[in-house]
Amino acid sequence: LTPEAYDVLRHEGTEYAFTSPLNNEKRAGVFHCAGCDQALFESEKKYDSGTGWPSFWDFIPGAIGTSIDNSLFMTRTEVHCTNCGGHQGHVFEDGPPPTGLRYCINGVSLRFVPAAA
Numbered sequence: 001l002t003p004e005a006y007d008v009l010r011h012e013g014t015e016y017a018f019t020s021p022l023n024n025e026k027r028a029g030v031f032h033c034a035g036c037d038q039a040l041f042e043s044e045k046k047y048d049s050g051t052g053w054p055s056f057w058d059f060i061p062g063a064i065g066t067s068i069d070n071s072l073f074m075t076r077t078e079v080h081c082t083n084c085g086g087h088q089g090h091v092f093e094d095g096p097p098p099t100g101l102r103y104c105i106n107g108v109s110l111r112f113v114p115a116a117a
Contacts, residue, residue, distance in 0.1 A: 001034065005108040009035045009086035017052025020107020028115040034108065035086035038063055049102055054110065056103040057095045079103060
């Protein structure tokens, strides 16, 4: 892992907004955990939230767990990989239909695998 990915995945850090190339990734494929390679998100469920981080409205069943994050003087719902526990980001209730959720994910915590041509 890069130092930045290690900080996010293992110490619940956050990358700067608009710094991840995955924010603009538009190809078909699957986003995997950079810590253990578990498949987390399908590209069909990615959308541009305008926040500067890769955003998804749903995840691959069983791939994401949640916990309460009380840092930064607020309560948020943290999302993590169910396989390795790596911090991915947070989920918010301001996303698009059909779920109304926005999984706001750090790009350094992901590895994109394009669909086979």
